[in-house]
Amino acid sequence: MAVLLNRLMLQSSIGRCFRKHTVKPDPAQLSLTASTPKLLYFIFAKGFSTAEDTHGEKKQKRKDAFTNTGRKINERIIRVLDEKGSDLGMMHRADVIKLMDKRDLRLVKRNTSSEPPEYQLMTGVQIHQERLRLREQEKANPKTGPAITKELIFSSNIGPHDLDTKSKQIQQWIEKKYHVQVTIKKGKNAEQPGNEMDEIFDRILQTMPGIATFSNRPKAIRGGTASMCVFRPLNKKEEKAYKDSQETEKRDTLSKDDRNKESDMCP
Structure with missing residues (x-):
């Protein structure tokens, strides 16, 4: 019993000494420590801002424009059209590059949604003319946004x-x-x-x-x-053009009916 009482008194004494000598943090230090997570959060948000995403979208749009793909062909097998539009069939990208070098032609994407993707060999002059044609087409038929x-x-x-x-x-x-x-x-x-x-x-x-x-x-x-x-x-x-053709067809039909009526009235 005496041993138990001595142990309890010793624990109580140690607790008082610990509380007495414990250093309380300075309020200024607490304020600085509390503000630190806010600084870290600001840096994290900046790294994932929408400005960078927008910049990435603009780069993607420029990449998708009608242009020479060079020698970088992502797909292993592609369907190839020659500069006259004739279908050369499916070819390995290594063979396409050899053909480009041999005939001094460029390669442009035509339809990447097909299986396999469709490319065309073109001269530099053809690429320039196609860009001009697409530009004129966009001016004649301006789009309000990408088609869904x-x-x-x-x-x-x-x-x-x-x-x-x-x-x-x-x-x-x-x-x-x-x-x-x-x-x-x-x-x-x-x-x-x-x-x-x-x-x-x-x-x-x-x-x-x-x-x-x-x-x-x-x-x-x-x-x-x-x-x-x-x-x-x-x-x-x-x-x-469709409405004009329908009106022309309608007039021709009426004119034909009138001629038939006149023919029936003749003795």
């Missing part, structure tokens, strides 16, 4: 009712000025004709007269197991 692309994928075995539903959906997107990328996968029926997918694309387009046209013509992808195209709204010039 919607996507649809379905099988060529699609039934008439489902195809009608898909066509209406595409038309709704076109009326909202969207581009629509449609991919049709070849059906499992081995006896199905090879042009079946192209006929489906044409049927879809026929449901939108005076509204849409092909931005990219249908082309085979995935080794011929699918076909893809992009529909886009008509621009103002194309809309006017």
Whole structure:
């Protein structure tokens, strides 16, 4: 019992001594220490500011512009068009570089969304002329912003009712000025004709007269197991040309009917 009392008294004494000799921090030091995390937070936020993101977006836009890609070809296998637009087929990037050196040509991207990506060999003069053409096209048809692309994928075995539903959906997107990328996968029926997918694309387009046209013509992808195209709204010039053709056709029809009536009235 005596030993326990002595231990308790010793612990109490040690506690008093510890509290007595403990150094209290200076309020000024506390203020400085509290402000330190704020400084660190400010530096962290600066490193991830939106200004740097905007700068990165601008660099990406310049990179995506129509320009010579040089000898840096990211893809191993690409589809190549020559300077006349003829399809040279799929080629290894090493063979493309050899062809560029041999014929003193440049390489530009044409369609990176296709499989494999599509490039074209061009002369320096052709690249300059294409840039001028694109610049004039932008002036004639100024864009308020980048076009939004919607996507649809379905099988060529699609039934008439489902195809009608898909066509209406595409038309709704076109009326909202969207581009629509449609991919049709070849059906499992081995006896199905090879042009079946192209006929489906044409049927879809026929449901939108005076509204849409092909931005990219249908082309085979995935080794011929699918076909893809992009529909886009008509621009103002194309809309006017369509209306003029419809009015001309209407006048010709009325004129033909009048001639038939006159012919019937003659004895």
